[in-house]
Amino acid sequence: MxxxxxxxxxxxxxxxxxxxxxxxxxxxxxxxxxxxxxxxxxxxxxxxxxxxxxxxxxxxxxxxxxxxxxxxxxxxxxxxxxxxxxxxxxxxxxxxxxxxxxxxxxxxxxxxxxxxxxxxxxxxxxxxxxxxxxxxxxxxxxxxxKPEVTPAKMHYAQQVKQYLLEHYRDPVEIDQLGKLIHRSPNYTTALFKEVFGQSPVRYLHHLRMQEACRLLLHSDMTVAEIALYLGYYDSSSFFRMFRKSIGMSPSEFIRPSR
Structure with missing residues (x-):
């Protein structure tokens, strides 16, 4: 190919x-x-x-x-x-x-x-x-x-994205995001996915995993501390999400760099 x-x-x-x-x-x-x-x-x-x-x-x-x-x-x-x-x-x-x-x-x-x-x-x-x-x-x-997104849809989607960027460590409910743009939760999810290609929840986890990678490489925090810092109160949930997103465990991720 x-x-x-x-x-x-x-x-x-x-x-x-x-x-x-x-x-x-x-x-x-x-x-x-x-x-x-x-x-x-x-x-x-x-x-x-x-x-x-x-x-x-x-x-x-x-x-x-x-x-x-x-x-x-x-x-x-x-x-x-x-x-x-x-x-x-x-x-x-x-x-x-x-x-x-x-x-x-x-x-x-x-x-x-x-x-x-x-x-x-x-x-x-x-x-x-x-x-x-x-x-x-x-x-x-x-x-x-992708068809061109209307300015109104882009505006609402960007509002949601900015909120997630600022609150990615916090518990976030789809209802909250809907209220933010005065739309239903289902509409908000569909709109975000249309503009950005993934659901708000998936994007939230993506932001957390990006920060997890940075902290693993450039901080002295333990994996458990990073999980808690990023809003995962169950470390096993953090491990599963990290492996799903990054394709390896946190220990495997840092091994080549240390």
Whole structure:
């Protein structure tokens, strides 16, 4: 179907630059912080946090740091095998795409998981990375086909999202979220899922798991303390959610880094 060449994470690299060249591969880019400049077939493009870029093979591309602005981004390089049609429109149209993802945190986690798996190089990494890349491409294709969300729906969904960002450690009921935007719980759940691709509850757990990963790597808190801090009063529930979301236990997650 395709060959996965590399997965990279550029973490605020001082003076980052890539020379002008005609690409021999396809590039998927997710900008996770800051801004970065690309020149695509002589057209300047400024990509910022939340932007997904698809740069097709045979594109004349160069990239450069914007003076005074650092950036973080994931890049995935793939080639398509000759004669294979994946039925993924954006891969076969051969056109540059810049797209603002509605569910940025979800896709950031997917790119991060792919990068970590590629970097660690554990057993069956090649098989797992190919599967993760295939899933990621399918999810991006689905995202690109979504009908445009009305400004009113986006406003309500953003209200709910902001509330979850501010209260992700607290017990949150769907009734609360419905009252926040003066809509029914069922409507609120359906609206959030339409805009962001997942339910408010799933997004809440996603935020908690992202924070759990950060605390596991960069704090002295025990797993039990992290579970309690994030609102899981039963440690076993935290363990189950972590394994379901991250694909490994908390101890397995921190083992390569310590």
């Amino acid at each position: 395709f060959d996965l060449l590399s997965v990279n994470f550029d973490d605020r690299i001082t003076g980052w630059r890539t020379q002008s060249e005609v690409l021999r591969y396809h590039v998927l880019v997710l900008v996770t912080d800051g801004k970065v400049k690309y020149t695509i077939n002589s057209q300047e493009v400024i990509a910022e946090r939340g932007d997904f870029l698809y740069i097709p093979q045979s594109t004349l591309r160069s990239g450069d740091t914007i003076p005074g602005i650092s950036h973080q981004k994931y890049t995935v390089l793939i080639t398509l095998k000759p004669g294979i049609n994946l039925n993924i429109p954006f891969l076969h149209q051969g056109e540059f795409i810049r797209f603002r993802l509605s569910n940025f945190n979800y896709f950031q986690h997917k790119f991060m998981k792919l990068f970590e798996e590629m970097r660690e190089g554990r057993s069956y990494a090649s098989l797992i990375c190919t599967s993760l890349t295939q899933e990621l491409i399918g999810l991006l294709a689905r995202e690109l086909e």
